[in-house]
Structures are given as C-alpha cells and as structure tokens.
Amino acid sequence: MEHLIHPRIKNIEISGIRKFFNMVADRPNLISLTIGQPDFPTPEHVKEAGKQAISDNFTVYTHNAGLLEVRQAACRFVNEKYGLHYNENEVIVTIGASQAIDIAFRTILEEGVEVILPGPVYPGYEPIIRMCGAKPVYVDTRHNQFRLSADLIKPYINERTRCIVLPYPSNPTGVTLAQQDLLELAELLKDRPIWILSDEIYSELVYSGKHASIAKWLRNQTIVINGLSKSHSMTGWRVGFVFAPEFLTKHLIKVHQYSVSCASSISQKAALAALTAGKEDANDMRKLYEQRMEYAYSRLVDMGFQVEKPTGAFYLFPSIEPFHTSSFEFALDLVDKAGVAVVPGSAFSAYGEGYVRLSYAYSLETLAEGLNRIEQYVQKHKR
Known part of the structure; x- marks a missing residue:
C-alpha cells in the first residue's frame, strides 16, 4: 500500500x-548542545493558571481563533513590545508557531509559486512549501553576516515570487535585522504582490536594543508568526500566534479550523497569564542567555573558530572549514571522540554545510563541560 502515499510526503x-x-x-555520558529548548521551568504563575483551568473544568473547545481575552492580550502584547497594531479579529491562537507557519503557507501558496528564504535557515519551512506544490528559493547570506537584505533578494524576485520568509532573530545563526535592513526591504517590497512571512518566535530574546518587525511598515503584506515557547519557556504548552490583516485571517481561520479546531483551552488560560502578569517574564531569562552567549562565543573564538556573534535567540553557528570534512561527519566524530553533540549545519539547507549549530540554552556548567570537550577535540584534530 505504500505506493499510494502522496509522492511529496514520501520525498x-x-x-x-x-x-x-x-x-x-x-550515547552514554553525552553532553548534548543540540536542541533549541529553554532549560528554564515555565514561570510559576503561568503553571498555576493552567492548573486552575483544569480545576475549573475548563477542558472544552474554545472559539476557533482562540479565547477572546487571549487574542486581545496577544494584541496588547505585540503593541506594547513592538508597536504593532492588531485587533482580536487579526490574530489566531495556534498549536505553537509551527502550526501558524503551516496554516499561513497553506493559505497563500499554490502550485508553481516560489518562496524566497535565507540560507542557512531553520528546516521547518521547506517541507511545508513543497507540500503546497511551491518551490523554495534560497538566497546565500553567508557573506552578509547571515542577514537577508534588499540587495540580496532583488535578483531572485520574479512573477512567480509569492512569499519571502524573514526568520529573525535567526535559528541557526542568532543574527537579527536592524531597522535600516527592514526599511530597505520594505521599500523594495512595497506594493508588490508578495507576502512576507515574518517568523518572530525569538522576538523577546534580543540582546541589543529592541526587536523590530517589518509589519510596522508593510502591515497589509506581512504575516507575523510568534508564540510563547521561547519567551516563556512553554515549548510543551504549544501556544503560537499568527497576526495578519483581517482580510487574510478570515481565510487563515478556515485552514486552522479544519486541521485542529482550536488550541488547547488549558494552554490558552496559561497563555493569558503569560501575556498579562508575565509579559516581562523573558527579561531574566534573556539576561542569562546573554551571559551564556558571551561565555560560549569567547570560548569558541579562543579555540580559533570563525563565528558570527549572536544578537538574539540562543544559537552559535561556527565554521568548521579548517577541519576539511562535512558538517555531518564532523558532528558524528565529535560525538564519537569527544562525547559532545552539536547539529550539522547541513540540517539548515545546503548553505549551512561547513558549519555546525551549538545551542546555549543550557546551564553554564553544561556549556563549560561541552566546550571543554570541544576544545580537547580541536587541539587534536584541527589541521
């Protein structure tokens, strides 16, 4: 029966x-610096709100778009934090940011259109694009500090271009876009029939200045993806948001409704606490991430790695060019000989080859041990 499975899924x-x-x-005694998951517990008041929802038997379906009070709180949150103006009809509560991306692509893409992405990039976009019958088009950002810019995008825009993905702060590189970058992109894309999918899931983890969204300048062309997984250490609660103008959300809600009906009612009550009483919960976590970043970055530089200093998220993306091997072979050898795991850069498109991703969403003690092992490996194997 396997031959009856859709070829796009099989591929x-x-x-x-x-x-x-x-x-x-x-692997025994392995130090893993692979997964981008906050190591902090979900804030107590958020957990209490979830417990209370269960005690109150609030275990029911909600409005397809999410509880009105949660949608209103989400709109206030992005307004206060980033100056974005949306109303309760322009936001949908989703099952994490991943589902928000899925319904956005399934709503705007069709057979034969193209989606421009920066390379390297988080691997969660391409499969959905291909399932929609669209084509991912990668733009090499390696010589522009991993930043997608108007100049880099311009040669790739054609009559088939339907969407441009702006995933900043970036997974896997940790870089962000400055306001000037966004202004230049907005000027290039203004009034073109092109959507911008702005994945801002790491928006609360910016180390210098404040996060800026291109939706401030191109509101009617932009789909903003966000959520609470990274900002409030709520990965397992699965709460995301998609913000878009109402003429689009009325179509997004159809895809959302027929795929999941609604987000978990219990998680939505926890989300309400996160967005209101806990709207500054990310501050203390961000300070600790920055300390870890400075430590891990300095250690890698001292070892001789070429690496862009992150300005957001919680990843480092060092080059392994001096080792003259593929990123997969390097990562596997690092596991075998040093007992530490990082992610091969090839996981982030062909433009990630020659790099590895290291997550510093771990304690300083774990980072220190992992980096000590990497240093010992480098001393033995660097050519």
Missing part, C-alpha cells in the same frame, strides 16, 4: 536537527 525527510539528535541520544 520529505525528518528534520536534520531531530534526526541527528535521535541518532546520538542514547
């Missing part, structure tokens, strides 16, 4: 991040 592979993590997870 899609499991994420390279998860594939490598699963491959090495059972």
Whole structure:
C-alpha cells in the first residue's frame, strides 16, 4: 500500500536537527548542545493558571481563533513590545508557531509559486512549501553576516515570487535585522504582490536594543508568526500566534479550523497569564542567555573558530572549514571522540554545510563541560 502515499510526503525527510539528535541520544555520558529548548521551568504563575483551568473544568473547545481575552492580550502584547497594531479579529491562537507557519503557507501558496528564504535557515519551512506544490528559493547570506537584505533578494524576485520568509532573530545563526535592513526591504517590497512571512518566535530574546518587525511598515503584506515557547519557556504548552490583516485571517481561520479546531483551552488560560502578569517574564531569562552567549562565543573564538556573534535567540553557528570534512561527519566524530553533540549545519539547507549549530540554552556548567570537550577535540584534530 505504500505506493499510494502522496509522492511529496514520501520525498520529505525528518528534520536534520531531530534526526541527528535521535541518532546520538542514547550515547552514554553525552553532553548534548543540540536542541533549541529553554532549560528554564515555565514561570510559576503561568503553571498555576493552567492548573486552575483544569480545576475549573475548563477542558472544552474554545472559539476557533482562540479565547477572546487571549487574542486581545496577544494584541496588547505585540503593541506594547513592538508597536504593532492588531485587533482580536487579526490574530489566531495556534498549536505553537509551527502550526501558524503551516496554516499561513497553506493559505497563500499554490502550485508553481516560489518562496524566497535565507540560507542557512531553520528546516521547518521547506517541507511545508513543497507540500503546497511551491518551490523554495534560497538566497546565500553567508557573506552578509547571515542577514537577508534588499540587495540580496532583488535578483531572485520574479512573477512567480509569492512569499519571502524573514526568520529573525535567526535559528541557526542568532543574527537579527536592524531597522535600516527592514526599511530597505520594505521599500523594495512595497506594493508588490508578495507576502512576507515574518517568523518572530525569538522576538523577546534580543540582546541589543529592541526587536523590530517589518509589519510596522508593510502591515497589509506581512504575516507575523510568534508564540510563547521561547519567551516563556512553554515549548510543551504549544501556544503560537499568527497576526495578519483581517482580510487574510478570515481565510487563515478556515485552514486552522479544519486541521485542529482550536488550541488547547488549558494552554490558552496559561497563555493569558503569560501575556498579562508575565509579559516581562523573558527579561531574566534573556539576561542569562546573554551571559551564556558571551561565555560560549569567547570560548569558541579562543579555540580559533570563525563565528558570527549572536544578537538574539540562543544559537552559535561556527565554521568548521579548517577541519576539511562535512558538517555531518564532523558532528558524528565529535560525538564519537569527544562525547559532545552539536547539529550539522547541513540540517539548515545546503548553505549551512561547513558549519555546525551549538545551542546555549543550557546551564553554564553544561556549556563549560561541552566546550571543554570541544576544545580537547580541536587541539587534536584541527589541521
């Protein structure tokens, strides 16, 4: 019966991040710096709100778009934080940012259109694009500090271009876009029949200045993806948001409704606490991430790695060019000989080859041990 499975699904592979993590997870005494998951517990008041929802038997369907009070709180949150103006009819509560991306692509893409992405990039976009019958078009950002710019995009825009993905702060590189970058992109894309999918899931984890969204300048062309997984250490609660003008959300809600009906009612009550009483919860976590970043970045530089200093998220993306091997072979050898796991850069498109991703969403003690092992490996194997 396998021959009856849709060819597009058969040709899609499991994420390279998860594939490598699963491959090495059972190794004894392994220090894993692979998964981009906050190591902090969900804030107590958020957990209490979830518990209270269960105690109150609030275990029911909600409005397809999410509880009105949650949608209103989400709109206030992005307004106060980033100056974005949306109303309760212009936001949908989703099952994490991943589902928000899925319904956005399934609503705007069709057979034969193209989606421009920066390379390297998080691997969660391409499979959905291909399932929609669209074509991912990668733009090499390696010589522009991993930043997608108007100048880089311009040669790739044509009559088939339907969407441009702006995933900043970036997974896997940790870079952000400055306001000037966004202004130049907005000037290039203004009034063109092109959507911008702005994935801002790491918006609360910016180390210098404040996060800026291109939706401030191109509101009617922009789909903003956000959520609470990274900002409030709520990965397992699965709460995301998609913000878009009402003429688009009225179509997004159809795809959302027929795929999941609504987000978990219990998680939505927890989300309400996060967005209101906990709207500054990310501050203390961000300070600790920055300390870890400075430590890990300095250690890698001292070892001789070429690496862009992150300005957001919680990843480092050092080059392994001096080792003259593929990123997969390097990562596997690092596991075998040093007992530390990082993610091969090839998981982030062909433009990630020659790099590895290291997550510093781990304690300083874990980072220190992992980096000590990497240093010992480098001393023995660097050519």
